[in-house]
Amino acid sequence: MKSAEQEFCIFEEWKLQTEKLSDHRKPDMVYLGRYLGGSDRDIVQKLDLKKRNYICTTSMDAELALVTANISLAASGKLFYDPFVGSGSFLVACAHFGATVFGSDIDGRSIRGKGERNLYSNFIQYKLTDFFGDSFVADLTNNPLRQIRVFDSIICDPPYGVREGLKVLGSRDPTKGKEPVVRNGQAHHTLDSYIPPKRPYSFLAMLDNILDFAALSLIENGRLSFWMPTSNDRNQEIKIPQHPCLEISSVCTQSFSKWSRRLITFRRVPDSEFTQLIREPRAIVDGLNADELNPFRKGYFQGFKPNNT
Template sequence: MEYLIRFSQLHETFRSAEIQAIAVIEGVDLRVISYSDESPFCVVRLPSEDAARAIMRRSVLAHAIYEHWGTADTYDELHPIIKRDTAHLWPQYVEPSFKMNIDAYQGSRSSSKKQLALINSFSYLPFKGPIRLSCPDQEFTIFEQWEFDAVPLNLPSPLKVHFGRLIACGVRDLIHTFDLKKRDYISTTSMDSELALVTANIALAAPGKIFYDPFVGTGSFPIACAHFGALGLGSDIDGRSVRGDGGKKSLRGNFQQYGLEKLLGDVFVCDLTNSPVRRARILDGIVCDPPYGVREGLKVLGCKDPESTPWVVEKGRKMYRDPAFVAPKKPYSFMAMLDDILNFATDTLVDNGRISFWMPTANDEEQEIGVPTHPCLAIVVVCTQVFNKWSRRLITYRRLPDAEVDLSALAQQKKMKHEAQTNGINADDLNPFRRHYFRGFKSEQDLTDDAATDKILNTT
């Protein structure tokens, strides 16, 4: 059976990825028949209404799903399609109360007379039940997709029209439930609730699974995963962000705020390169937003110059075992961090477990940072959130079973050293994104031209 999904017109590249991931979680056979990022309407094939409801129980980016009765370029084409393909469905809707809506995307039917005339054009449907605007037994919707700026241009007709019967609504209300403005404890890097929930869906968070965030901060991702039933674990190099004030304003306090404390496994302080997590295939998923190193350079535990820090081991005593010890940090390469994340995922994810992590990049092709790869990981989907001159991607990988891994590629990968610099002098040397960010994402030619212009201005 065909169904029409009405998406929100936000995060367009994430929408299809989310519903397909939910289909995997629910064990539903879903096939996309027609979809475009330019339109909020998606036609899919599902085995039953129960399957459609299962998709909507978790979808954050979908408003609702409808039994698809027809799609056409004009109403003159739509009415014959509905009569031909759905007449066998009509008898079961003759007596129940009903309601008819009009959803005009990028357009408007502001005149009540035009709306009524449009609804009356479907009068051939043999519905005899009472019309109820509140809580009807059945709800039907006429969808119109108009050209952008259709209203000021006074265009006569929409580009596409659809008609369907409401089956179930999505869970967009979760965005408000987990809204950061209502959360007791956040930081400047806390991921907003909508994208945290979408990330959890795409990573296949579900009951009985263990999910881990190695850059946990104030816990946005583990909270989202816990809402969907997964056990959340996390770590961070900065213990202050995890502990907060130790009470209500802390990571644990956030879990308590939502009644999810039973799904908080544990949180601890470490960095990814010095992690106590056992390198065994025990994690069902990894979700994280690694630091971009813009406000300050990336760092990991360690001594930049061991000879200048003899106090780490003082008089034969290992000072790092002292409870009051503050560990030193050294600069860390952004590109090495990406490789380390993938290596960690390879070592700890179960077969077909997913890692979804966010990565920034410049929009300019010459400065764009490529999607990192690993022989043990298959790219599932890359979703992009575009800003002005840069974007951030949500990259999702699947851990391949060992039988599917290209052993020659794996051997080659182990022989290769990091191509990125790992011993740069400053943060810009170690982080190409940071370097481009503070240059305004200008090309080398633009920077040369700017320098020449400044020189001319300074000499006149």
């Protein structure tokens, strides 16, 4: 039969023995199933990084990006935002499910790319330009977006600070960098060649800032999904951050040899369900260099040796 309205499938379970089937008149079990829908497994190969027009060293694997987008409830008509967009792996995955996507990054080079190979070229490649909202250069701690709850989901893979230390816009010395610099009668910060100063940034502070930003930007029951690295040693494990406006929805773990990374998903609690809770304070991290400000980076380069103290 062709173009059937309903498709059914029958499975029979028989004993696995050397005896002849004729000696068994009835199967142990019979299963009857109705076809409801197929999988979207082919999209993993379609979005494979090896076939993508533009990637960078931190591009998320296509399958993991799709899993993250799916667990964040990406769908048509929703607004998604990635504050650490890089080459746009998450945006492409969310756009595949029909979401309108936006992204930003402190490093504009990852967005602009080189020549015709850039973040937007990936949307051209997969014919997803209708779902691309915009991208811009910004720092999470100095985000230009209005504090309005408009996004259905915030999805990101923040930097782990292993290749290089985490940084945000600002000066190491808070008393400096405030006065404008004028060259040839033109303000230096208005020139295309201007590179804003940056200062070291605490990894734990970054996690808390992500949650704070999500609490101010997500609609009720919106999702925040991000990847967070941690040591497999319980004594060096980084605790999952908490926020009184956000409720943990799921935690998925990808394990490596001595460390793991978790896909953590939060739900924005509706105001009607909100009860004022006191956030568990983190230990204050003091330091000036990357290792002092990032316990994961320090443990990574020390091989996550067990703490015997």
